[in-house]
Amino acid sequence: MTDVWQLWTYLSEGPLVWLTATLIAYLIADQISHATGRSALANPVLIAVALLAVVLSVTATPYETYFEGAQFVHFLLGPATVALAAPLHANLGRVRESILPMAAALLAGSVTAILVAVGVGVALGLDHAVLMSLAPKSATAPVAMGVSEQLGAAPALTAIMVLMTGVSGAILATPLLGLMRIRSDRARGFALGVTAHGIGTARAFQLNETAGVFSGIGMGLNAILTAILAPLILVLF
Amino acid sequence: MLFHITILLVFQLIGEVASRTVLPVLPGPVIGMVLLLLALTVMPKFAENFRATANGLLSHLSLLFVPAGVGVVSHMELLTQSGPAILIAVLSSTIAAIAVGALAFVGVAKALGQNHD
Numbered sequence: 001m002t003d004v005w006q007l008w009t010y011l012s013e014g015p016l017v018w019l020t021a022t023l024i025a026y027l028i029a030d031q032i033s034h035a036t037g038r039s040a041l042a043n044p045v046l047i048a049v050a051l052l053a054v055v056l057s058v059t060a061t062p063y064e065t066y067f068e069g070a071q072f073v074h075f076l077l078g079p080a081t082v083a084l085a086a087p088l089h090a091n092l093g094r095v096r097e098s099i100l101p102m103a104a105a106l107l108a109g110s111v112t113a114i115l116v117a118v119g120v121g122v123a124l125g126l127d128h129a130v131l132m133s134l135a136p137k138s139a140t141a142p143v144a145m146g147v148s149e150q151l152g153a154a155p156a157l158t159a160i161m162v163l164m165t166g167v168s169g170a171i172l173a174t175p176l177l178g179l180m181r182i183r184s185d186r187a188r189g190f191a192l193g194v195t196a197h198g199i200g201t202a203r204a205f206q207l208n209e210t211a212g213v214f215s216g217i218g219m220g221l222n223a224i225l226t227a228i229l230a231p232l233i234l235v236l237f
Numbered sequence: 238m239l240f241h242i243t244i245l246l247v248f249q250l251i252g253e254v255a256s257r258t259v260l261p262v263l264p265g266p267v268i269g270m271v272l273l274l275l276a277l278t279v280m281p282k283f284a285e286n287f288r289a290t291a292n293g294l295l296s297h298l299s300l301l302f303v304p305a306g307v308g309v310v311s312h313m314e315l316l317t318q319s320g321p322a323i324l325i326a327v328l329s330s331t332i333a334a335i336a337v338g339a340l341a342f343v344g345v346a347k348a349l350g351q352n353h354d
């Protein structure tokens with residue numbers, strides 16, 4: 001028994017266990033998502049995070065130890081963002097003719113996301129520090145955290161809100177847009193990317209490539225606009 | 238494959254340098270994406286070969302958000318305190334922004350006479 005304990009202590013301190021656990025949790029989550037016919041409710045990010053949270057809590061592993069291994073996956077976010085250039089290039093013609101609809105949706109979506117989040121937060125009596133962490137939550141994680149830091153808020157808290165926004169957007173977008181009878185893949189993808197950044201874009205790519213491409217553009221543009229608008233809108237509150 | 242991955246990293250690196258020096262408002266990977274897009278436009282043959290690698294990486298985009306997502310475990314205390322209010326603010330804002338954004342897109346596309354998709 002002590003041997004098993006020693007082996008666990010040795011392994012759990014290195015990156016191998018937690019990197020492997022991350023991939024296994026994702027494969028299980030992806031299988032569940034696949035088995036439900038890519039149902040919006042069976043969001044792979046949400047399922048994998050829940051599985052890993054349970055494992056970390058049962059094994060009393062601190063997040064820092066987990067991240068030592070998981071950082072190799074986390075690192076790929078940067079190259080994946082750069083890789084969005086490929087589907088973007090393949091769909092450049094359709095992107096070019098959508099410039100004006102995209103500009104309108106970007107401005108409307110970005111302002112709505114910040115205004116409603118902060119407005120509802122004020123109505124529910126959230127602290128000003130929490131409001132500042134909330135304002136940039138529709139931007140992609142590194143940008144949102146940077147804005148949060150500039151505002152003097154809590155970047156770690158912003159990271160959680162970014163995650164909540166991404167997962168809820170990915171889950172709610174298809175039923176919501178279905179109810180509104182919006183069938184255009186360009187409009188669906190773009191609105192999803194503006195609101196729910198990379199997690200929304202991952203969901204949009206599950207739907208089809210057009211939605212994925214427009215979502216990726218929406219994410220990129222709103223990263224810029226949120227950095228500009230969030231501090232300005234917060235002045236109102 | 239290895240060549241394509243190197244290309245991705247090189248463009249990200251250029252993007253990071255640009256972000257730290259001349260364009261601080263844009264995140265490095267976003268600048269890298271724009272520069273790579275320009276490169277693909279002038280090299281259509283390379284763009285075709287490159288697509289398989291890019292799509293391979295993008296087909297598992299969800300996986301890449303898992304490590305940051307697990308970070309939720311280290312903020313459980315605050316989430317049990319103001320969790321419900323934060324959740325309501327996030328959900329209402331997300332629903333409103335998706336609806337308003339999609340309506341604005343469809344409205345302008347219709348006004349321009351673009352009914353196809």
